[in-house]
Amino acid sequence: MKLEGFTTQDFETFHIDGLDERMEAIRERIQPKFRIIGESVSEDLSEWAGHEMYLHIAKHARRSVNPPKDTWMALCHNKRGYKKHPHFQVGLFDDHVFLWLAYIYELPNKSEIAKTFLDDIDAITDNVPGDYVVSLDHMKKGAEPLETINLQHALQRFHDVKKAEFLIGRHISANDPILKNGDKFLEIVKDTFQTLVPLYKMSIRD
Numbered sequence: 001m002k003l004e005g006f007t008t009q010d011f012e013t014f015h016i017d018g019l020d021e022r023m024e025a026i027r028e029r030i031q032p033k034f035r036i037i038g039e040s041v042s043e044d045l046s047e048w049a050g051h052e053m054y055l056h057i058a059k060h061a062r063r064s065v066n067p068p069k070d071t072w073m074a075l076c077h078n079k080r081g082y083k084k085h086p087h088f089q090v091g092l093f094d095d096h097v098f099l100w101l102a103y104i105y106e107l108p109n110k111s112e113i114a115k116t117f118l119d120d121i122d123a124i125t126d127n128v129p130g131d132y133v134v135s136l137d138h139m140k141k142g143a144e145p146l147e148t149i150n151l152q153h154a155l156q157r158f159h160d161v162k163k164a165e166f167l168i169g170r171h172i173s174a175n176d177p178i179l180k181n182g183d184k185f186l187e188i189v190k191d192t193f194q195t196l197v198p199l200y201k202m203s204i205r206d
Contacts, residue, residue, distance in 0.1 A: 003036045003182030011174045014094035022067035031057055034073035037090055040186050045075055048197040054079045084108055086203045088193050093141050099189055100169040101196040104138055113203045114159035127198055135167040143171055
């Protein structure tokens with residue numbers, strides 16, 4: 001199937017009141033697009049990563065009252081789940097799309113991955129464009145450009161603090177016209193993930 005891109009209505013999903021109502025809109029408006037993105041990207045990403053990458057779509061199953069402020073899909077080498085592993089994400093808040101290589105707090109070997117990056121921090125700064133952004137908390141909208149963040153400090157916090165996270169990738173504003181063009185958006189997703197694959201490979205060494 002062809003990706004039609006993201007629309008204003010997709011972003012307005014996160015202004016719908018009520019858990020059930022917002023989840024229904026997420027399932028109807030956004031998740032079908034995630035499936036198309038997953039099908040379009042997973043083969044290339046599997047080749048770059050060196051092993052099969054499986055699509056996971058966030059179910060938000062733990063929520064019982066508050067509707068989600070964002071939603072996402074993940075691509076991970078583990079077929080059963082992604083949160084305990086390095087993974088790639090495509091998702092939306094109400095004002096932007098995010099494309100991440102994500103290391104979230106549920107990783108059991110978080111400190112080892114952080115040390116790998118701290119020991120070879122140039123692998124990040126030399127290979128990832130400075131306008132890519134870094135987030136230290138996947139639940140917050142904010143992110144800081146790689147060229148201005150104190151990367152040493154961010155990675156040390158990721159190493160030391162149990163709940164600390166490290167996500168690196170791109171933000172695309174909801175009003176960016178490229179989001180309306182599905183083919184061009186998929187090119188950006190693939191370009192972003194290909195740029196980040198060397199870091200991914202560093203983090204999954206045995």
